Amino acid sequence: MTAAFVAVLAVIAVSMVFDYTNGFHDAANAIATSVSTRALTPRVALAVAAVGNLVGAYFGAGVAKTVGEGLVTLPKGTASLGVVFSGVLGAIAWNLITWYFGLPSSSSHALFGGLVGATLFAADGVVHWEIITTKVIIPMVLSPIVGLVLGFLVMLAVLWIFRKGHPAKLNRGFRVAQTVSATAMAVGHGMQDAAKTMGIIVLALYTGGFQTSRDHIPWWVFITSATVLALGTYSGGWRIIRTLGRRVIDLGPAEGFAAETVASAVLFFNALVLKAPISTTHTITSAIMGVGATKRLSSVRWGVAGNIVAAWILTFPAAATIAVLAYFLVRPLFR
Template sequence: MSPELIAVLAVIVVAMAFDYTNGFHDAANAIATSVSTRALTPRVALALAAVGNFIGAHFGAGVAKTVGDGLVTLPTGIESLGVVFAGVLGAIAWNLITWYFGLPSSSSHALFGGLVGATLFSGGIVQWGNIVEKVLIPMVLSPVVGLLLGFLVMLLIIWLFRKGQPGKLNRGFRWAQTASAAAMSVGHGMQDAAKTMGIIVLALYTGGFQESKTHIPGWVFWTSAAMLAAGTYAGGWRIIRTLGRKIIDLGPPEGFAAETVASAVLYFNALVLKAPISTTHTITSAIMGVGATKRLSAVRWNVAGNIVIAWIITFPAAAAIACLAYLLVRPLF
């Protein structure tokens, strides 16, 4: 077995590990609202999310190509595979840290931060124009859009059903949440499995095993989708509790509104803009927007503030960890 093949396999293994942590770390994105409103039992919600993630991964080629070709430029060879390896390790470490503290940070931005940090530290080229256009601008805009749309959609629901009976409405919206949770799960797969696919394609190109930076082999779709689905089914209960209970007390109408808004934003970015946005940022901001329709004090802004701080430091923190990881793994590559 050649050294190049061993190095590529090492990157694929660590990318799959990231995919798995992404699944249990971000399971809350798809199911927290449905579980907290009792629209779905936890295990049914997780199974639905896993299936949705698996399906959505097969529609994420545009996002995967952005990650694989649009963020960093590395020369082919084993040393560059060490850069990718260290970048993904940085993302995994930050995922585990934020999971432990129950903070719904972005696995996506942890991955981007790790990749950029390791690339800069190794002397590689970061495509800053694409980073700003495809990562930083969407990172700022998607939460703002999620917040505003969540607020407006919830106002519309309140007005449309203002004469309805609360008990009957809650039962109806619990059924509707099955559909909105499924849509959210598919959107999560489009975004998050696609990022792992992009890393594997980058590794295959850098290792000299394919000539294209954008071609995604069929097995990459299936393995990335399966690993994300497995991680999702394992569940990330710490973060589910934060999103489902600690920001606001969600009812079925609020849960439906938040999931519908978040999935729409994910679909638009994945299919139209092909921009790799954060599912965590999108659903969390939608929940805040929905909650603000009750009254501003209904949102526990201290919890929301801790989440926003985690968002801000994710990129640089993952980058710093990736630099340390690169120092440790460089002799192996």
Template sequence: MSPELIAVLAVIVAAMIFDFTNGFHDAANAIATSISTRALTPRVALAMAAVGNFIGAHFGAGVAKTVGDGLVTLPTGVASLGVVLAGVLGAIVWNLITWYFGLPSSSSHALFGGLVGATLLASGGVVQWGNILDKVIVPMVLSPMVGLVLGYLVMLAVLWIFRNGQPGKLNRGFRHAQTASAAAMSIGHGMQDAAKTMGIVVLALYSGGYQSDKMHIPGWVFWTSATMLALGTYAGGWRIIRTLGRKIIDLGPPEGFAAETVASAVLYFNALVLKAPISTTHTITSAIMGVGATKRLTAVRWNVAGNIVIAWITTFPAAAAIACLCYLLVRPIFS
């Protein structure tokens, strides 16, 4: 095999490993609320999330093209593949660190930070800072704010509409409704997160000279990315599921339904309309906070929320720093 092919295969394998870690790291995004409210058993919830992620991946082409072409520019060749590999390795390491501590950080921003960090050290690499600002930083700030506000408003609407209902009957009804909202959340997660891996694979194919068009996504890339994300999701990241489902607020079925509905709507809008790669973690976590705040502000465990926000802020630079170290290690091999 040629050096270029070996390098491309190395990046693709790393991207699939990242996809798997993304799945078990972000499994909580789709089903933590359904598990905590006992709307679904853990394994049924994970299986449904895996299927939803697999389906959603096939609708994420717009996001994949943004990741593959809109964030960094690399010259073709083996050296550039070392940059992509280092960026993906940085994201994998950060995913594992935050998973170990049970922090629902953004796998998306870990990937973006890794790519940017490695590109900054590479000769001939260019970071498209305008696109980073428009498509990464601004959504990183706005999506939690939108999730928080919409979560609060939707939960208020649910409380008002069902204000005269019997609590026991309402809880049973909302548990059934959560099956639909969790499925919608799973598909939205697939649209966003499998798409980012697809973008990395396309970038590797282009940099290695095996594809002349950075906007084309081969069919096998859809299937492999979707499958690895689904398998990772089914493996389940229980540490983060416990954080989202139990440690931020005590969720009931109405709160879980409202949070999932808000988060999935935000994900769909960004993936299908704006084609912007946003963080599913930021979106669902902020929606849970907004929903919880309708009870009373003290219902939200703000110390836990504060730790999560710190993880959000540090993810991009931390993954970038790790990717820089990885690039220093792989550069001699890919030179």
């Protein structure tokens, strides 16, 4: 067994751990609104999210390519795998910290921050700041703004269209509609988040010399990444589900449907058209805030929202810092 083979196995193993934490950390993105409005029972909602993630992973190749080849240039040989290993460790650590405090931070930006942090201190490692700016930073800023504005506008449209409807009948109808919007949200989550893990594994296979092209994603990578993400999703992330479903605003079925519809549309557009890796967390959370603001501004618990935004801001540098510390510890093992 060669050193390169062992190193690639280590990266794949830690990537699967990240994938699993991503699943239970970001399960709330797809199902929090459906659970809080009682459109779906928790376990049914988790099952829908898990299946949606499996389906969405198949369509996330464009995002995987961006993650796998665009963000950084790694050093040569086995040392590059040490960088990837450390970057993913940084993302896992930040996922667990924010999960513990019930904060819906972005697993995506934790992963990007980890990779950038480890690469900065690696010999011959290069961070492509221009690509990170256009493919990560700008979408990171714009997607919450778009989610907030569209959430507000779509909810206004819903309120106007159904202004004469009977509240009880409308609630029943929107609970049924949420099964569709929650499924779309789950597929969008799979297109984004399973793809990121696939991109890391392909990067490891390529740099370890086990694959000649960064463009090719083996079928076993698709299946493994999607399955582990689905298993993590099904295990649930109840702390974050409570934050998104109840602590930001009190959601009704109509609000839940509007927020999920907006967020899934933004995820689909970025994955299929722009091929940009955006945060499902940022998108759905901002859509929920926009929807809630149609009632009155005070209906959004801005203190909770402020804590969430603070976690968003800290995610990239915090994961990068943890990855740097991890890199200095594991660097002697990846020579």
